[in-house]
Every structure is written in structure tokens, then in C-alpha cells.
Amino acid sequence: MLSPVMEDYLKAVYQLGDDEVRTSELAEHLDVSQPTVTNMLEKLDERGLVEREKYKGVTLTEEGRTVAVEVVRHHRLIEAYLAEALDYDWSEVHDEADRLEHHISEEFEERVAAALDDPERDPHGAPIPGADLEPPEEDGETLDTLEEGDAVVVERVEDDDAEVLRYLDEHGVVPGAKVEVAEVAPFGMITVRTDDEEVALPDEVARSVVVEAAQKPV
Ligand SMILES: [Zn+2]
Structure with missing residues (x-):
């Protein structure tokens, strides 16, 4: 099992780009110190989820990317569900989803997707990764x-x-x-x-x- 913090790191590396992500970028993005980041990256490296290259930065392994995309799928499905089923404003859904994304089961994920008829986009227009966990195109x-x-x-x-x-x-x-x-x-x-x-x-x-x-x- 990965902790919510570990999942957040993988999501952060995923969202900060396809190339190597620097420790300093991650520290700023996650609002923690650089030694904290280095520490966590070591753990993720040991589990085969990231690869680190000295003086360059960190990239996700295939497995790490799959975990990150699944967290993103959870996040965006939850946002869509909150907005559509529970009448949340689009400005309110992100914080809720940031917490819930780590805790829902596969069953829950499937049911939310089914209840919303497999939505393609979240309330902010971001693409929701499919159940195959292929990274969606997000340039623009x-x-x-x-x-x-x-x-x-x-x-x-x-x-x-x-x-x-x-x-x-x-x-x-x-x-x-x-x-x-x-x-x-x-x-x-x-x-x-x-x-x-x-x-x-x-x-x-x-x-x-x-x-x-x-x-x-x-
Ligand atoms: Zn969000």
C-alpha cells in the first residue's frame, strides 16, 4: 500500500512534466523542504516507482506513472461527481477531491464513473483518464x-x-x-x-x- 503522501508525490512528478523534475520544483510545488523531498524520492525509488538521476532530477517509471494516472482519474471523477450529483460549485470541488482521491476503492471508482456515464472531462474541462489508465493528452x-x-x-x-x-x-x-x-x-x-x-x-x-x-x- 502506498500512503497518500507517496501518491501525492507521484501525482506531482506526473503533473510537473514529462522530462526530469527537479527536487527544487517538487519542494516548491508540494510546499515542503528539499531534504524532505529527497527523503521521499529515495523511498519511491526503492519501490521502483521513480528513477533518479544525479543533478538532473526524477522521472516516473511505468509503474509510477500508472499510480499517478489512477490518482488523477480518482481526483477528476470525484470532482465531476461532486459537481453533478452533489451540486458543488466548480470552485469547491478541488480541495475535497484532493483528500478523497487517496481513499476510494476500485468498486467506488467504477460506480462513480458509471453513475456519470463515463464522463470525459471534469468540471474544469480537464480530461479524465479512462479505466485503462493511459495518460490523457494535456498540452495546449x-x-x-x-x-x-x-x-x-x-x-x-x-x-x-x-x-x-x-x-x-x-x-x-x-x-x-x-x-x-x-x-x-x-x-x-x-x-x-x-x-x-x-x-x-x-x-x-x-x-x-x-x-x-x-x-x-x-
Ligand atoms: Zn482538482
Whole structure:
């Protein structure tokens, strides 16, 4: 059995990238000290879940990746269930899911998936890995990289800042929404037009919004 903390480390390595992840990055992401990270990575290495390379960083083994993807599947299924069945707001589901993701059984996971008819995306638009635990495609352009006049559709929004989520929701910047870039200010601010309003977003917030190119009308 892996502890919730171990699972969180594997998830963090998975989410921080395909390449080697540095101890310092992990320490910052998990809000712990570097020696703590080094210690835990040693344990995960002994169990064959990560590979460490001196001065480079850490990568997941195949087994480690499978564990990470399963935790992500739990997380996103739980978020979808909380939002759809229990009427949670999309800004509230992440913290609950962060706790519950480590504790549900395979049976529970299957039942939640079945109850929601195998959902493909969580309330923030992130892809829910399938039961085969293949890592889903999660690349994509973010709003802060666009230019004036670009028209895009919001695909997903990073899920971990409740205040940002509430703000984006209030202004219609949600998965599926069409947005057009009205103005890019030279000081790290981008103004986008949604259906019925304009909203200015600092780059830091715009970076959490993943978009896809809008289909040109035929
Ligand atoms: Zn989440």
C-alpha cells in the first residue's frame, strides 16, 4: 500500500512534466523542504516507482506513472461527481477531491464513473483518464500567449485556485466559452471579450486558461 503522501508525490512528478523534475520544483510545488523531498524520492525509488538521476532530477517509471494516472482519474471523477450529483460549485470541488482521491476503492471508482456515464472531462474541462489508465493528452496553448484579434474556445482551466475559478465563472470564461482577445497590454494584462462582456485578466490568471483555436465558420 502506498500512503497518500507517496501518491501525492507521484501525482506531482506526473503533473510537473514529462522530462526530469527537479527536487527544487517538487519542494516548491508540494510546499515542503528539499531534504524532505529527497527523503521521499529515495523511498519511491526503492519501490521502483521513480528513477533518479544525479543533478538532473526524477522521472516516473511505468509503474509510477500508472499510480499517478489512477490518482488523477480518482481526483477528476470525484470532482465531476461532486459537481453533478452533489451540486458543488466548480470552485469547491478541488480541495475535497484532493483528500478523497487517496481513499476510494476500485468498486467506488467504477460506480462513480458509471453513475456519470463515463464522463470525459471534469468540471474544469480537464480530461479524465479512462479505466485503462493511459495518460490523457494535456498540452495546449494558454490565453496569455495570444494576440489581439485571436478567437479561441476555452478548453480547460487550472483547478486549484478557488478565487480565480469564481472570478472566471462570473465573467463567463468557462470550458466551451468562445473568447476573443480584445487587447494585450504591454504590462502583463490581457483583455478578452466573452459573449456579453469584456474582462481584463493578469497574465498569471490567463496562463491558467487552456484554449483551442475556434473553428472558422464554413
Ligand atoms: Zn482538482
